[in-house]
Amino acid sequence: MFSRHSHLVVPKQTSVLNFPATMSPPSTAIVYDQHGPPDTVTRITKIPPVEMNENEVCVKMLAAPINPADINRIEGVYLVLPPTPAIAGWEGVGEIHSVGSAVMSLSPGDLVIHAAYLSGTWQTYVVEDQSLWYKIDKNTPIEYAATVSVNPLSALRMLEDFVALKPGDTIVQNGATSIVGQCVIQLARIRGIHSINIIRDKPDSDKIKEKLIKLGATKVFTESELEVKGVTNLLGDIPKPSLGLNCIGGKAANMVVKFLKQGGTMVTYGGMSKKPITISTTYFIFKDISLKGFLLQEKYLDEAQYRCSIDHLLALVRAGILQYEMEMVPFKDFHIALEKAMGKQGSQRKQILKF
Amino acid sequence: MFSRHSHLVVPKQTSVLNFPATMSPPSTAIVYDQHGPPDTVTRITKIPPVEMNENEVCVKMLAAPINPADINRIEGVYLVLPPTPAIAGWEGVGEIHSVGSAVMSLSPGDLVIHAAYLSGTWQTYVVEDQSLWYKIDKNTPIEYAATVSVNPLSALRMLEDFVALKPGDTIVQNGATSIVGQCVIQLARIRGIHSINIIRDKPDSDKIKEKLIKLGATKVFTESELEVKGVTNLLGDIPKPSLGLNCIGGKAANMVVKFLKQGGTMVTYGGMSKKPITISTTYFIFKDISLKGFLLQEKYLDEAQYRCSIDHLLALVRAGILQYEMEMVPFKDFHIALEKAMGKQGSQRKQILKF
Known part of the structure; x- marks a missing residue:
């Protein structure tokens, strides 16, 4: 027999309560x-x-x-x-x-x-x-x-909590078509931050690109388009990203790292490919790259920040600029x-x- | 023809100087x-x-x-x-x-x-x-x-600049027999910080262990001793490390990461094995591990901190407690x-x- 209390299986003792049930x-x-x-x-x-x-x-x-x-x-x-x-x-x-x-x-x-x-x-x-x-x-x-x-709050916190981004800065992410990815694009655009987006190769890549650009993506690349030397040359006038977001792992994580500027940070919040991240020691020593992780946890609960973040996100939803x-x-x-x-x-x- | 000025190859113009040469x-x-x-x-x-x-x-x-x-x-x-x-x-x-x-x-x-x-x-x-x-x-x-x-200053800055360590805390490092490694052991001991040290398997491992323990190492393990499930069980009463130092890469880097406590940081300052670091995404997401890099650079020069660090280290040398x-x-x-x-x-x- 279940209690209504999620996983608690012991029925509550009610006889000792001295207020109206x-x-x-x-x-x-x-x-x-x-x-x-x-x-x-x-x-x-x-x-x-x-x-x-x-x-x-x-x-x-x-x-x-x-x-x-x-x-x-x-x-x-x-x-x-x-x-x-x-x-x-x-x-x-x-x-x-x-x-x-x-x-x-x-x-x-x-x-x-x-x-x-x-x-x-x-x-x-x-x-x-x-x-x-x-x-x-x-x-x-x-x-x-x-x-x-869960998803929009993750996107917001990852854009806020790791690197102090200002308008004109750039972020890069893989898994850009996920809901987190779509939120990242829109939240970055609202703050005047460029987003470089990596998507898988698919027959309808062009349609997906178009959709993400419409959401506010600055650039969208398929993985195969990034199999070149010096991916940062693809950025043109856009500054190199200081923050990268990775939800895939494996080679897709390396594509994020390759875009990062000196001293940049990649935050891993998922591992969809189930493959590990393999990085040369020289990225740490000479490019001063940091790798960190993100998981929505209790630290985001019961706090003014949590409520403030939710109110902000839902206000954007009601205004029609987060979808x-x-x-x-x-x-x-x-x-x-x-x-x-x-x-x-x-x-x-x-x-x-x-x- | 060389100038005495390191790499400058153009001889200085001296004729315009208006002070005694x-x-x-x-x-x-x-x-x-x-x-x-x-x-x-x-x-x-x-x-x-x-x-x-x-x-x-x-x-x-x-x-x-x-x-x-x-x-x-x-x-x-x-x-x-x-x-x-x-x-x-x-x-x-x-x-x-x-x-x-x-x-x-x-x-x-x-x-x-x-x-x-x-x-x-x-x-x-x-x-x-x-x-x-x-x-x-x-x-x-x-x-x-x-x-x-170079070496002692690197050891000091890595112990100071990444994680706020207090007496009773623990650090873990590979390449423990290097001069940086030996300095880390001694500088940690002076601050009351435990050090877990990983060394390569060699015929004279026991002698090396003895030597490092004498320097102040809390524990010394050969790589083969760490090929077990749950390496942190080897720590006994010692708290899990919050800081790891890696100068090797490859599997030796994973051994450092495995010891780290939730939220711990591994700093890479070398890649002696010439092998990359391969880490599962779950370490970032669920163990909140951060990977960073360290290189002694100009930022440590011409600053009060640089001079203060050097004076501190040489005072320890003269006192016979850093060798x-x-x-x-x-x-x-x-x-x-x-x-x-x-x-x-x-x-x-x-x-x-x-x-």
Whole structure:
């Protein structure tokens, strides 16, 4: 039997509570009993009502994305894994359904996003401490509210936290077509920063280039276009990048490093190729290149900066200057969405479960 | 014809000088006319007296080391290369022989080290601007004075400039038997910092271990001893290192990274194996490891910090708590010393030319 509290499996003791109990509605959830292939180990199940304590809120979920990290967590190949059985899903948006007696800052009807990186958003009603939810502007499109706190927040923090960029500076990234990549392009453009974008060779590369240029990319190169001596000659008048972003590894990481200026930094936030990064020692000694890593972690939570970043990003969304493509899928079609998210049906837009 | 001024080949115009000219004694120098194998392209030559300007000093060289970087520069495989023909040698100690009319802070008889990373120390008399020489305590052993500003200074700056270490912290390094490595061990010990040292497998590993432990090493492992799962279990009660130093590359660099704690930094300052560094993306993303590079550069010159570092290191030398082995070789036996420094006679102590 599941508690509504994400991975907690021990039902709460309610008899000792000395305040009026509030019961949540029953919930429908995606759970996995052990780690394994997500399309095999996940199942839809009913969870009975739970009693809320005075500091908890019950959130009626509206939408939650299927992120690559969700898949990795279900597979059991991620840094932090909740004990199984667990309710899946780490990100999402909902509406406050009811609140505990001590909750002052949230009211029924508020639009809230799941501020904590705890699992449990792939269900119809979530009961959690009020501190784990962050109230946002009701005019926010729910698919963006559901997805703002992982990909766009990563893009923003990577542009802010490693190198002090100023207008006219340049960044370079591989994996430019990902949602993080698209956000990086747009957030850089808004700050007057050039972006050099590396994409894989595909039959429709020209179309993809056109699309990224339209988003604000300064330059877009396919990997094969970079198989030349002196890639920085391709930059023309654009200054060499001081920041590089790598989500692929292998040769695609070297392409980023080759563009970097003396003293530049490459930040790795993914390893899609599953290949390591191989760098000559001379890049460190003579080119003073730094390699760092980025992972959205608790340090970005419960802080003024987190809330400020989310508000900034959603304001850009509402202004129509930060956008990316998603596909909303009814919750009942979860397994279709999961298959698409796992890449079993070829390249697909980001899948968003709509409850 | 050479000027005494390191790589400058154009004789100075002296006719326009309106102050009394001072002539230097003739000099004997090691020069190379083009880049190539140091034992082939270098030759000993006589250089006639030059006229000193008012801000120049003439230094009678006492000793100068043969550093690996000297060899690389003669070979032509280094970042910054003076134009050829050039006088070799970047580091060294001498005694002020005579000074220009405007020189106030240096006097004949002063012991001075070559503060600038300009070539020209492998000769008997050097004429250079006064700002390129730094006066040190006359009680300093000349072999240490001759060598303090490259290897020991590198060790000191790497321990100071990347991670804020406090007593009880730990560092890890490969190439621990090098002079930099030995200095790192001793400088760490003086600050109460544990050092984990990785050495190559050799028949006399036990003797080398004993020697490094005597210098102050906390632990010494041969590479083969680290071919186990979970190397950090070998640390016992010692905290995991926050700083790693790599001068080898290849697998020896991975051994350093494996010891590092979450958020640790590895600094690469050499690539003796000539192999690149290959690191999984997960080290960056989940272990938050940073890779950086170090090269002694102009930024360490002409600054209060440079002088303060040199004074500190030489005070430790004079106190007998910073030491390493060297071999003094008469200047006339230069080619023997060079062969030894190039490793043509097996592992040898640091070669110091004595003029």
